[in-house]
Amino acid sequence: MSRFKGLHLEPLWWGLFSAGGVCFAVFLPAVLLVFAVLAPLGVIHLNMNALATAAGSIWGLLFVGAVICLPAFHAAHRIRHGLHDLKLGGGLWSVVLCYGAAALISASALWGWLALTSWF
Amino acid sequence: MSEQRFVQVEVVRYLPENKTPEKDEPFSQFFEVPYTESTSILDALQYIKEELDSSLSFRWSCRMAICGSCGFMVNGTPKLGCKDFLRNYPNGVRIAPLAHFTVERDLMVNMEEFLVHLEAVQPFLVEEQQAKAQGVQKYTETYQQTPAQLAKYKQFSNCINCGLCYAACPQFGLNPEFIGPGALALAHRYNLDSRDHGKAQRMKVLNGHNGVWSCTFVGFCSDVCPKKVDPAAAVNQGKVESAKSMLIQMFKGNS
Ligand code: SF4
Numbered sequence: 003m004s005r006f007k008g009l010h011l012e013p014l015w016w017g018l019f020s021a022g023g024v025c026f027a028v029f030l031p032a033v034l035l036v037f038a039v040l041a042p043l044g045v046i047h048l049n050m051n052a053l054a055t056a057a058g059s060i061w062g063l064l065f066v067g068a069v070i071c072l073p074a075f076h077a078a079h080r081i082r083h084g085l086h087d088l089k090l091g092g093g094l095w096s097v098v099l100c101y102g103a104a105a106l107i108s109a110s111a112l113w114g115w116l117a118l119t120s121w122f
Numbered sequence: 123m124s125e126q127r128f129v130q131v132e133v134v135r136y137l138p139e140n141k142t143p144e145k146d147e148p149f150s151q152f153f154e155v156p157y158t159e160s161t162s163i164l165d166a167l168q169y170i171k172e173e174l175d176s177s178l179s180f181r182w183s184c185r186m187a188i189c190g191s192c193g194f195m196v197n198g199t200p201k202l203g204c205k206d207f208l209r210n211y212p213n214g215v216r217i218a219p220l221a222h223f224t225v226e227r228d229l230m231v232n233m234e235e236f237l238v239h240l241e242a243v244q245p246f247l248v249e250e251q252q253a254k255a256q257g258v259q260k261y262t263e264t265y266q267q268t269p270a271q272l273a274k275y276k277q278f279s280n281c282i283n284c285g286l287c288y289a290a291c292p293q294f295g296l297n298p299e300f301i302g303p304g305a306l307a308l309a310h311r312y313n314l315d316s317r318d319h320g321k322a323q324r325m326k327v328l329n330g331h332n333g334v335w336s337c338t339f340v341g342f343c344s345d346v347c348p349k350k351v352d353p354a355a356a357v358n359q360g361k362v363e364s365a366k367s368m369l370i371q372m373f374k375g376n377s
């Protein structure tokens with residue numbers, strides 16, 4: 003068992019946090035601009051049929067990963083360390099709560115993608 | 123010649139001999155200190171000690187930002203007393219002991235709390251030690267290093283062990299067991315040195331919860347560092363190294 007001595011999961015959470023941070027910075031502003039500003043304002047018109055097809059493809063999966071799952075884990079990590087900074091624990095319950103929520107969000111997003119694919 | 127002006131200097135003091143069972147607290151003392159363009163915070167303290175109140179205690183030595191002994195909180199920010207000037211505070215200034223450390227007396231804190239962490243990361247070239255263990259008394263050849271090998275760690279080698287980054291780090295404030303920015307930067311400096319062979323031993327310290335992983339990338343340590351060491355960058359490069367080292371350990375076992 004000595005090969006697992008002193009190991010902990012922090013590098014995993016940090017890895018997801020870093021990847022999520024990149025996605026947050028690179029993809030989310032563009033996504034928000036298109037779907038939350040330009041489309042509702044009628045500046046651009048989205049072809050919903052084409053969008054649904056694209057969402058059901060591998061691109062949809064990448065979208066879910068880069069725009070929902072990884073940013074969710076990024077946010078969870080921030081919130082967990084924020085709780086620690088506010089002296090509100092940092093123990094197991096915050097790990098379960100924060101990453102649990104991120105996992106739940108990711109799982110439902112992936113389920114949504116699966117529901118969109120033709121092979122479902 | 124620049125004209126002489128006066129500014130109010132508040133010094134936070136603590137005298138352990140005055141402590142009673144009911145009261146054991148620091149108190150503020152106010153002084154009017156004359157200053158010119160070139161009066162440093164350390165000059166002000168020396169003026170106070172020589173002219174106004176000789177009971178004031180503080181540490182200093184080089185007066186040129188190289189010994190690292192004159193760290194204080196100046197208006198709440200960790201600064202070297204000899205590298206910060208009264209002219210920056212025309213409306214008055216408050217000098218207090220470095221945050222997050224135990225105060226021994228007036229502006230002197232217990233630096234031991236930083237030095238234990240420094241010691242833990244073995245901030246020296248480890249090969250010499252190994253050589254001694256093997257019975258080699260002294261290397262007869264000098265170490266050779268290319269400019270490129272030097273450039274890898276040079277930035278991180280400028281640390282003067284002043285402890286300002288510890289006073290700036292909220293994580294060290296919450297958890298005094300945290301190895302902390304300065305020591306982690308030095309660990310990184312030696313890990314990057316082509317002449318060193320101590321990385322495996324250092325990684326054991328860095329990998330733990332109190333090692334690099336206690337850092338939440340606040341980054342204030344790099345802002346206050348008087349030598350531009352950028353400990354925050356060192357710690358976060360250390361996270362990459364630590365993640366690698368833990369992965370390797372998982373697959374290969376402890377080497
Ligand atoms: S890293 Fe900078 S602030 Fe920290 S101890 Fe070294 S010189 Fe001082």
Ligand code: FES
Pocket residue numbers: 182183184185186187188189190191192193202203204205
């Ligand atoms: S007196 Fe040496 S660093 Fe200030």
